[in-house]
Amino acid sequence: MSSILTNTSAMVALQTLKGINANLTKTQDEIATGKSVASAKDNSAVWAISKVMEADVNGFKAISESLSLGESTVAVARQASETVTELLTDIKGKIVAAQESNVDRAKIQTDINALRDQITSVVGAAQFNGLNLVSGTDDVDILSSLDRASDGTVSASNITVQRQDLTSSAGTLGTGTDLSANATLSAATATNTGxxxxxxxxxxxxxxxxxxxxxxxxxxxxxxxxxxxxxxxxxxxxxxxxxxxxxxxxxxxxxxxxxxxxxxxxxxxxxxxxxxxxxxxxxxxxxxxxxAERAETLTFSASATVSEGDGYQMTVGGTAYTYVAGKGETFEDVARGLKAAIDGGGNADITTTVTQNASDQWVLKIDNNGASSVSLARAGAEDGTASGGLFGLGGIDVTTNAGAEAALGNIETLIDNAIDAASAFGSAEGRIETQSNFIGKLTDALQVGIGSLVDADMEAASARLQALQVQQQLGTQALSIANQAPQSILSLFR
CATH class of the missing domain: 3.30.70 (Alpha-Beta Plaits)
Structure with a gap:
């Protein structure tokens, strides 16, 4: 049956043409944007996943910048530590030269003072963007990653860089819990009697x-x-x-x-x-x-531990000498710190050494070679301000025999501390560099993954465009033919 009111063929041709035009529009959008999923309406699930991954990529780019900043900061600290090590080595050379009695020790001391001032300058200048890792004891956290769990929660990971205090500050004995029981003094008086x-x-x-x-x-x-x-x-x-x-x-x-x-x-x-x-x-x-040797002893506990801020004080002849432990230090560090303090006191009749006894206890030995006896006392307390890692540097004095001999032992401790600091910073710098490389590769991998989800296949889009353009032309022709069908009905009325 033919009808001039309902043209079924035209309707079918029109719907077909609309579908072709819709597909053509979508293909043209893919070619124009380069994406097969450009918005949530294209594919809501894929679009949501891609947006989460894009957010992670932006976060990792920020992390990469944070790692670059941290790496530069640690590099400055490492260079400073290495420079301090070299300067301390130069000081050791001067101290060794001062062991001879026929040298001008005053001039050697002048050189040592100049090197010591240079160390102070290096430590003070070793900052990057205001952060100095060779001064103070607080740890520094460098943002290293964003970790996304299976439930979607995100947590930040950090690389912790420990400060390595290379100042020569004396520290301050605290007023906390009494720690004197951790150190046993052999006698209250040191005499020259053998x-x-x-x-x-x-x-x-x-x-x-x-x-x-x-x-x-x-x-x-x-x-x-x-x-x-x-x-x-x-x-x-x-x-x-x-x-x-x-x-x-x-x-x-x-x-x-x-x-x-x-x-x-x-x-x-x-x-x-x-x-x-x-x-x-x-x-x-x-x-x-x-x-038995002539010396009184200060013996530290083999079972007690040392925490940051734990301070110990040795009083010799009425003068108090203090050392306050920093982070991660032991009784060996405390004993050597007190030795450096006493040696720097300027008493030529008092000499010290540090040893470890058969019970693995660290022992500070104090000898009095003077004509008069000197009183000895000890104290200890928590919650103090830590002494610097180069504590004792300011007390090096080679103008006397006793001072030159004491300096030879103390400089070794300072050099070891500087070497340990440089080594710690080098290790941290290497870890940051490795993490930075990984973050770069991870970012690239995420971007590739996002591309595989939402990017258009341009070869396929190009072939599809050509086909749809042909289909559009054919659809238009079919609609035109269908629209001509009612004209044939007029022949029935001629």
Whole structure:
């Protein structure tokens, strides 16, 4: 049936043409924008995923900038630490030169002061954008990543860079919990009196047939049979005179009838003693086989721990010397810090050393070589202000023998601290660089992933455009033909 009111063919042709035009418009949009999913209406699920990933990409770009800033800051600190290490090494060279007694120590001290001032300048200038990692103790967090969990929650990750304090600040003893129980002092007074052992010759009316061998501090005295004539008192006198004739530094013997007292005033050095008569111990008696070193000790606990701000104080002859621990330090650091403080006090009669005993406890030893005894006391407290990593640098004074000798030990501690700081910064810088490279690669991978989701396939779009243009032309032609159909009805009425 033909109708002039309803042209079914035209309607079909029109709908077909509309569909072709819609597809053509979509293809042209893909070509114009380069995206197959340009808005949520194109594909809401894919569009939502791509937007989340684009937000992450923008975040990672900001993180990359943060890492670049952090890497530069750490690089400055590393360079400063390495420079400080070199300057401290130069100071060590000056200190070694000052060990000779025929050098101009005043001029050497002037050079050391200049190098010390340069270290202070380097530490003060080692900042990047106002952040100085070689001053202070607070850690610095550098934003390194954004971690998205499976439930969509996002958390930030940081690379923590520990400050390495290379200042020479003295620190301040706190007023917190008393820590004095962690340090045991051997005596309340240090004197110049040495320690001794006694050698007793057994009663013998005639020692001319006896052979004696005495060993004091590695020096051996031998008396063959017949070299000593007389009784036990004569033997004691001969042994006494022979020991004194050795001229051993800090070793002196005295005799009373048949007893020889061997005294040592050597600081920080035990003296081994042995004695035999006719190859055996019979006939000679030693009160001990070792003359103990002359020094008082401050022994630190093997079980207690050290926290940042824990301060310990040693009072020598009425003058208090303080060291306050920084982050991650141990009792070894505390002992060496107190040594540096005491050595820098300018008392030529007081010498110190740091050792570790058989119980793995760190021990600060203090020797008094002066004519008068000095009082000793110790204290400790929490919540102090930490001493700088180069504490003791300002107290280096090589103008005296004692100062030059003390400086030789203390400079090693300072060099070790500077090396540790440079090493820590180098490790942190390497980690930041690795993370920065990873973030760059991750950003590229995310961008590729977003592209695979929303970017248009331009080859396919081009072929589709050509096909749709042909279909549009054919659709237009079909609609034109369908619109001509009612004209045939007029022939029925002619």
């Amino acid at each position: 320690n001794s052992v006694t050698l007793t010759i057994a009663t013998d009316a005639d020692v001319s047939a006896d052979a004696f061998e005495i060993n004091v501090g590695g020096a051996t005295l031998s008396f063959a049979a017949g070299e000593i004539t007389g009784d036990q008192d004569a033997a004691a006198t001969a042994i006494n005179n022979a020991i004194n004739a050795l001229g051993l530094v800090g070793i002196e013997a005295s005799v009373s009838t048949n007893v020889v007292t061997i005294a040592s005033t050597r600081a920080f050095e035990d003296v081994a003693v042995s004695a035999t008569k006719n190859g055996g111990a019979t006939g000679v008696t030693l009160s001990d086989t070792t003359i």
